[in-house]
Amino acid sequence: MAERRHVRVCHPDDVASLLPEALAGEFVLAPVADDAALGAVRPDEPVTEPDAALIVTTSGSTGRPKGVVLSASAIRAAAASFRTRYGAFTWTLALPAQYVAGVMVVARGLLDLQWGGQGVRQIGRHLTGLEQVGAEPGSGRNAISIVPTQLVRALADTTLTAALARFDAVLVGGAAMSPEVLDRARDAGIVVLTSYGMSETCGGCVFDGVPLPGVDVTLGERGRIALGGPMVFSGYRGDPETTSSTLVGGSVVTNDRGEWREDGHGPRRLAVLGRFDDVVISGGVNVDLAAVQRAVDTVGRDAAVVDAEDAEWGARIVLATTDAAVDLDWWRQTLRTTLQPAALPRQVIVFDELPRTASGKLDRRALRTLVARWGGGRAVRASGQEVVGG
Template identity: 40%
Template sequence: MAVTSWIRPAPYDASAASLTEHAHAIGEVMAGHGRLWLGPFDPPAQLPAGFEDAALVVPTSGSTGAAKAVALSRQALLASQDATASLIGHGYWLPLLPPTHIAGVQVIARAHRTAQVLGLDGPALPRPLPDLRGHFDSTAFVALAEPALAQAQEAGLPALTSLVPTQLTRVVTGATGADARARAVLRRFTAVLVGGAATPQEVLARARGQRIAVRTTYGSSETAGGCVYDGTALPGVRLRIDGADAEGAGRLLVSSPTLALGYLFADGSSEAIGTELATSDLTSLDAEGALSVLGRADDVIITGGRKVLPQDVERAIDRSLMLRGLVRSAVVVGVPDAEWGQRVEALVTLEAGVEPAEAASLVRSALRTTEVPSFMIPKRVHVVQELPLLGIGKIDRSAARRVATDLTDPAGG
């Protein structure tokens, strides 16, 4: 790419003007006319060797706490977009995610790719682009989606969108008339991608039971977004498990034409990814090659020599009938413990009107009625106003671990 300067939009504020500026910048990348920098620090004066083809730089959440960014080539972006289109087709995209991370960028980039492939006079996006500053709920979704659906129909294109699990959950589990209307609108989309974090199986089952064409995605900034849809790798993507245990679970390795060039750091250093990405995800593959993500290998809690996958405990909390209508969300972490090495603890947010003083004992009592072994039941449960988040709806487990370490909750002991 001959262009060496970077396009740097003003900080994203979710307004229509801000979304339009970002969409234009993404279009420049897709046309091969510019490089887009969305990294969490200033770009280097000169790209390191091996990064000369970088066309897009996005922030990523590392476990070390050091700011880093992922550099992607235009070729990797195109490979991702075309692989996705081979599954769900080129279509008209409703952007509902911030275009500051790979998932939101790719929604807009796919709309530009639709225009390139089909010869349209502009990206297959709503005109004008929506204002996303308001709180996302069913009423807001309907107001955004209905005009987009009308424009997609007029263009003769399938309507597509992407949500994070929290957004999908609000629509499919709501009990109001506005929620029912939102579900009817969401059914009109040819595909609804959901990723960014684990989606509760109950939510997916309800969505599919409501005839919503939800497609789960697995991927990261390093893979240019989703590279596995509904457990199946996209064309050209190869998965393998490293260091599998007796149950077949191990760290996931990914080879793909969508892989990033590597990482850039604030101090000017870099780290190439190469031809295979070693993820931090603990996964398994069944006999047909379908992927199951069990959690992040780095998040495994070792307590008294026993291994605890926090997601197993979180799913048990989410599925507990005793906690339905009481606990809104939960994250399970390990905190240092002199006797056990690590101690299992939980942060929970509550539904309106629930008494915090009773929540800790209720969570522990409810888990005792499940198949969760006693050593996996949190020793302490801390009630917080909000769970710490990073990216677009992902739980910040490092921050949650710090919160749990700093808090003392006598009711949870």
């Protein structure tokens, strides 16, 4: 008969104090910040997955949040694999601890204690308190995990930039990051480690394109990425059907497309090209939204690419941005040298800010909903005012 454990729901701020007991098998910890996550956790139902220690929810940026069951052995293996490559650290938490990236900062901090780390220090999600941490780093080596949005904001502030540069490792993941931002960060002396992973792999398991020790990365048909190893999840909470279609042969079959790249100066590196559902048909032509986003990122302006239904084109390529300084014609002319005509944006919408999840990711689902409200005008403000020159 399967082991049945009870769920201990907690506030994200309590993860650091409760995670040791969860790893010891006392209960299955479920950090929850809202009702939507509570529904995915199913706190009144026993947990039957062996060695279960934690339930984290996905951010829901592209669909309904799911409860991801992680075992104690998977969490320990993920932390040990990172430590094997990079060593032990004193960790700084700047991410919400109801999601896997924040939880793994806490887990690494706790599990690094016996290897010379000094635990976990917490600062605000807007990097409040980073100056103090940077000025008084913990003994030994120090690491912090952030998302690209936080890095961009830090680079706009010389004090925060200098504080990040004092860390021995700055993990950046959770969303794609433009090469321009990465170059700016490294030129400022920030030791950035780009991270690829997901809730189902205990967070980042590929850093700077290189899988951690024990992590198996395979590319299937059309480059579909599968991630295997001791860090993979046990299953989705109350959803055996989705579990069986995602966890295949011990590997997490993702919805991401990738390819291996070699430069002759080191190990081959995984390049994540985008999601399979990023490919839309506009005017009868396949358009890869991820490729469009990469082209937009090289311009260095705050803008996100989404698609919208269009009676004429089938799918309309839309640029959502916070930058009203340039118009649609400027964007199309700038991008014309790198993108095919069907991939050029047909609309620009200016927002005061782009919607994001609590974990800092761009909320594409919410953004598509907002974009759909404004119809097919060439360029509009989110307030409904037409942008001059649009």
